[in-house]
Amino acid sequence: MTQESWDTGRLRHVKLSRTLGRSLCATLERVFVDATSTGVLGLLLDFDSIRKLKWSELAALVEFSAKNVRNLTMGIVATAPVRAQLEEFGADRFISMLSSVQDVSTTTAFRRVIFKDVEAVILAQSAVPLLGPLIQDMPAVLLPVGGTTPLKRALDHVAELGLQNVTICLGDCAEKIRDAVHCCAPPGLQIRFNREHGADQSHQWSSVMDAFDQGFGWSGSAYVVDPLILAGTRPIQPLSDVTMAGKSIASIEGANACFALAVSRMGLAASQSFGNVSIATVAKRLARQLPKEQCAKATTETINLGTPFGFFQAQAKMGGMDGCDGPGFRKWDNGALVHRSSRIHPSAVLSSQTVIGPVVDVGPGCVFKGQVVIERGSKILNHTLVEDTWVAPQSVVPAASWISTMLVGANWALDYTKAKSLPLNLTPLSDMQMIMPPMSQQHPRVRRA
């Protein structure tokens, strides 16, 4: 019996197989004990490699599930025969989701259960100097982008995740945001607003702290969303239980992407509470492949989320989502800074043409869409869904084809050696960006100050 597991805060995903001869019953018992003792709320057991459960294994599964039905939401990914076995014994009484691998990637039911008591914080007051004149009389979260607004996307996103209670942190133009929320909030959300922060208090963390002070549980119950980070992504794939993804503003209208970012849904809280947690960071640059002058620019694009406040420091200091130096970074010969133990958080959604690595763990459970490039030394963990993405040397996943079960095994390290052959077309964030506000016929060119 062997198992692989990964943890996304509240949800633990454990893949079980019968390969090493160890008792599945004993393994299950340990998995359940571990899950309950570490406060995990949801347990997703993956039996996909097991054709049929033995009676003893089925009994163990039923026993432990039933015993923990009150404090653990159970999901099971299994083959049809195993599902039939479980259904025969009324597994729906204590298993919230009984599904196939394919279904897991397309259903939100299980995630809604997991998130039923999670509260969302939407940071609607963030200052984005990068946008310059565009936000002189308009909060950034209300900028029309891609036919909608970042705030609307954020609200839709939390609703889609199954979150019920939302706190919106206000800043400048609070009234406009309130009005917009009342207009565009999906039904079913319980929305409240925390106190407004002035322009000089635009540090988002203070808003979050403030929200927490108003009654959030501190750890494990908040999902912090920055609408502007979400803004550039495609519609959120329901697979992700942990999703904050972004790309450059320039890519909103289909221009080249220059970075992708994925952080834990607990990112901010975890960052504050535990320090150097495994919040994702993405190197946006194939440092060795670009000319030195471009590397210098690329340096500024590295975002450090591995240290407390790193994300906010980056925003505060650089006036946008630029990089910053910090512990845990390694300087390459060409000057690029790369986080040594970066990790794309499980279930992140990565936008197209993202370049990841080197030395980044990806997944498990990420969604790759577009021509994502994964650099050498990186590892793709299980259950990563791939579409039109470069995942290995000379391997191209055909465009527009979902390989939902392309599960690259754990510790399968990529050795990317032919990056030159990839269609890279990176544009550093610090370069001039284009944005196309629909309210104006003439799209102003905004240059970073």
Added chain:
Amino acid sequence: MMEDTDYYKHLPSATVPKFAPLSPRARTTWQFFAIVSLTLGGWYLSWRFNASFNPDAPIFSVAMFAAEFVMYLGTFVFFFDVWEEPAKRIFPPGAALPKTARSVDVFITTYDEATALVEDSLRDALALDVPKGWSVQVSVLDDGDRTDIKDMTLRHGATYFARQENVGFKAGNLKNALWQTSADFVVIADADTRLFPSFLRNTLGYFSDTNVAWVQTPHWFYDIPAGRKIMDFVPSAWTKKWMHKLSGVTIGGDPFSSASDIFFDVIQRRRDRHGASFCCGAGSIHRREALFEVALKTSQERSDGALPALQPFQYHVSEDILTSMELHAKKWTSRYHPQVEAKMLSPWSVEAWAAQKLKYAGGSLDIAVHRLPRCLMNIPWRVRLHYLATFWSYFAVIPYLFLLMAPVFTLFTGIAPVASYSAEFFIHLLPFLVSLEIAVFVGMKGYDIHGSRAAAVMSMPFVVRGVLLVLSGKKIAFKPTPKTLQGQRGLQFLWPHMAVLALFALAVVYGVTAYLVGSRDHTLSMLVVNVFWLAWNGLALSRALRLLRWDPQSALQSQIKGENPCNPQPV
């Protein structure tokens, strides 16, 4: 004085018995007399019903007849139970073993037994002959959570399992280990169960039949005093030749009647013809998947909401018989391996004996009262009858108690349950009794029937207590049978026996006195019949007197010196 916990090490070695099958001639004789006795019994009861009631005591007469009739029905069930042995089904070494399974777990359950005792059992388990290509893992399941047991177990390279709490007692202990192991088959051994090396070789073959859920082997107590055989007192060789059938009868043997030859070599062995032998815990080997399938299905049937905790072995005082019933109800079958493959210790103190009897009686009665209808519902009718025979043996105590006390009532009051103890009465009764005795004697292979009857009579107070406990809804406490020489002395457990014996004596004295002073109601024939019946049962109960004086230490010394050797020799 030797150590209290390792007394068994000082016992002289005993020869392992070989249990022979019933010969065709003996089988024919037994079945012939069984039919004759049942026929004569029917004739006797018919006469009793039509012509023997005492018109002066109609209630007593009818009650007495009812008791006799119920006992007669019990005889039917018992005769069905032991009607014949199955065809020979012994798998010799090298016979085909299950092809899809290759691993065995040996579980040695312990709670408070001495470390040395467990260590001996563990050593024997580790010395099992393992069929080629198979793997065996021996585990000690310590519900006492003791450090010395753990150290000892690990020292021997075995696996140690302990629990924080003792939910489910032995069944819970087994379940805890079942979760943590994965072998295809599971051998159950108690702390004192010394498995023979041949255990696996001789039992695994039965599992080639994929319907077999478990195999039970006989319990052989290697420490019980054998007593002196009655044949030793027969002087002439010619007489011995003609009385060889009596060779199983002994005098002065085990006062606890622990020998279970009749139960195992007769009852269990013959139930095997219908795959109906039930599990007796120690010395059995189980198919893991069968246990869990039944646990799941049983749990599902019982639950009306969230599933209760699964019970591969049912959490019950009589977990073995209840688990057997659940397995049989789910169409699994069992096999009985008729030869000894393990040895174990018998109770050596009155306390241990009393605890064991109460546990057996209370557990079985609890099943009969609370679970029997549901359990029996899906069991094939033949197997069902075998189970009914088991439970009947406990419920029969109620009519038997009535029959036991009827002579007392008659002697004190002069009221008889029959119109008269006439020649007609004896003409109807005696042929029935004689043919019944012959049938049982032959059918039981010459084993000590009197000892078994005595054991049944001696158990009666515990069965009555079990009935009261069950009917009052109290839980039967589980207490492992102590494997020591210690224990509280007899009177605490034997006062009911003493009281009944005293009542018998008083009734006899009163009856004889009444007859001598010329009481019109106390006739000679009535006196003879009732005194004889009282004496017969009194003889069985008189074992209580031996138990009162029972000193395990001196009995052990006498056994060590060879004055009272071990090892009952089966015929």
